[in-house]
Amino acid sequence: MRPTSIHLPAIGAALLAAPVCNVLAAEVNLPPVSVGAGVRSSFTYTDPDVGEEVSDFELNSARIYISGKVTENISLMFNTDYNTGGATPESMRVIDAVAQFSFSDQFNIWAGRFLPPSDRANLYGPYYANHWGVYRDGVQDGYPFETEGRDDGVMYWGQFGIAKVSAGAFDVQGLSKGSSDVLYAGRVQLDFWDPESGYYLNGTYYGEKDLLAIGVAAQTAAGDNAYSVDFLLEKKLGNSGVVTVEAEYAKYDGLGGYPSPLINFAGPVPYDSSDGYYLLGAYLFPQTVGIGKFQVLAKYGESTYDYGVTGDVDQTTTELNLTYLIKDFNARVTLFYIDSSLDPNLGRDNTQIGVGLQVQI
Numbered sequence: 080m081r082p083t084s085i086h087l088p089a090i091g092a093a094l095l096a097a098p099v100c101n102v103l104a105a106e107v108n109l110p111p112v113s114v115g116a117g118v119r120s121s122f123t124y125t126d127p128d129v130g131e132e133v134s135d136f137e138l139n140s141a142r143i144y145i146s147g148k149v150t151e152n153i154s155l156m157f158n159t160d161y162n163t164g165g166a167t168p169e170s171m172r173v174i175d176a177v178a179q180f181s182f183s184d185q186f187n188i189w190a191g192r193f194l195p196p197s198d199r200a201n202l203y204g205p206y207y208a209n210h211w212g213v214y215r216d217g218v219q220d221g222y223p224f225e226t227e228g229r230d231d232g233v234m235y236w237g238q239f240g241i242a243k244v245s246a247g248a249f250d251v252q253g254l255s256k257g258s259s260d261v262l263y264a265g266r267v268q269l270d271f272w273d274p275e276s277g278y279y280l281n282g283t284y285y286g287e288k289d290l291l292a293i294g295v296a297a298q299t300a301a302g303d304n305a306y307s308v309d310f311l312l313e314k315k316l317g318n319s320g321v322v323t324v325e326a327e328y329a330k331y332d333g334l335g336g337y338p339s340p341l342i343n344f345a346g347p348v349p350y351d352s353s354d355g356y357y358l359l360g361a362y363l364f365p366q367t368v369g370i371g372k373f374q375v376l377a378k379y380g381e382s383t384y385d386y387g388v389t390g391d392v393d394q395t396t397t398e399l400n401l402t403y404l405i406k407d408f409n410a411r412v413t414l415f416y417i418d419s420s421l422d423p424n425l426g427r428d429n430t431q432i433g434v435g436l437q438v439q440i
Contacts, residue, residue: 112147116440117206123433129426139435140205143171154179156193160227174227185237187278189247194279195230196245196266197222197296198307198327202280204228207408209282209323209361210378211415211435216396217382218327218355222298222305223251223262223335230262236278243268245278251300261300262334268294282311285363285407286321289314303333319365330354340384340392340421348386355382355394363404371411376400393422409439 119139126132141161148154158175177191194202200219204227214220225231234247246265268275273288275281284290290313297306307329314322331337332352339347357380364373378398383391402413413435420428 110148110150112145115144117142117144117438119205119435119437121211121433121435123431126430128420128424128428141171142174142206152180152182154181162227172226174229183237185239187236188233189236189278190233192225192229192231193234194228195222195232195234195247195249195262195298196236196264197228197298198329199280199282199292199294199309199311199325200327201228202278203282204279206437206439207279207281209325210359210376210398210400211402211413212378212396212398212417212431215398215417215419216355216357216378216380217337217353217384217394218329218357218380221329221331221335221337221353222264223300225251230264232262234264238274238276241270241274243270243275243278262298263300264296264298266294266296268292281408282325283321283323283361284313285404286313286315286319298334300334305329305331305334305336316365321361321363323359323361323363325359326357328354328356336384337382340394340425340427341386341389342425348389350384350386350392353382353384355380357381357396361400368403371403371405374400374402374404376402392425395420395422408437411437413437 118141120137121139122134122136124132124134138161143159145157146155156175156177156179157173159171160174161171173192175193177189177193180188194204198220200208200213201222205213220228222228230249230251232247232249234245236243236245244267247263249262249264250260251262269292271291273290275288275290275292290311292311294309295307297304307327309327310325312324316322330352331354336350336353339350341348341350357378359376359378361374361376366372376399380396382394384394385391397418399416400413402411404411415431415433415435417431
């Protein structure tokens with residue numbers, strides 16, 4: 080089944096109708112519906128190892144968020160995304176379409192399309208990541224997916240004190256694993272300091288929480304596996320500055336992984352497995368400058384693609400950010416530098432410098 084497309088005029092009409100729907104819902108005592116939107120846009124200068132330099136303005140992503148309660152225990156989440164990586168220009172794809180049954184902190188059932196149990200990076204996505212250049216290092220969120228990290232399936236999740244656990248079964252379009260296309264996924268997370276409510280996560284809380292969290296995730300389909308360990312430490316200091324350290328190790332053993340960096344005349348060359356790690360550090364300055372605050376961030380990642388007798392290809396990714404936070408995830412501007420290189424050199428190394436803007440309502 081192809082990702083669903085929605086015409087942009089219909090989205091605009093839905094946004095204009097949302098306040099009216101809420102008024103009518105209040106008059107007949109129906110649960111309210113929440114509608115929001117998000118945009119990520121950037122200007123990037125790319126200097127490749129081979130080829131021409133490129134300067135490009137780009138709409139990276141545009142999203143519509145809709146959610147509401149059916150009853151006290153049943154709710155619906157429906158989100159769409161326009162992404163320039165899509166096959167059809169100017170189309171909106173359904174990323175979340177999930178019925179949520181919440182009976183207690185310990186017992187929640189989700190069914191539909193949503194982010195499955197996986198690494199923290201997949202569970203926060205680009206809009207709630209701490210850095211701009213997500214999913215470029217060969218490590219973050221290499222799990223197989225239907226669209227934008229999401230899969231179709233059913234899942235249980237629950238919160239037990241410091242532990243958050245989740246497990247589910249999913250069908251992933253295009254994933255063919257012998258006699259079974261069913262993918263099983265699970266995650267266990269421990270929050271030793273402040274708890275993180277809900278199932279979806281953040282890459283930072285900008286000082287609203289003191290965090291020491293460790294998560295372990297795994298997925299399997301017909302004997303092929305992927306697994307990861309992720310770590311997040313965030314602490315608000317006495318001067319009100321915020322220190323953040325994030326790290327992850329991931330291995331994709333026949334399941335998922337990034338596109339092959341090795342290409343021949345017939346196309347991408349399949350690899351047997353890949354693994355790698357990244358380390359991220361950030362500091363949010365306490366001083367308010369104008370209407371916001373500044374944050375500096377650095378991230379380094381290494382990944383290795385195993386081609387068996389052909390040998391390995393190593394990828395290193397370095398990212399530097401200077402972000403001006405106006406309203407946390409709802410308004411921020413990032414000056415970014417991203418360098419990506421391969422060993423052996425396959426002529427695909429490149430350096431990017433740019434400015435990214437994110438706004439949400």
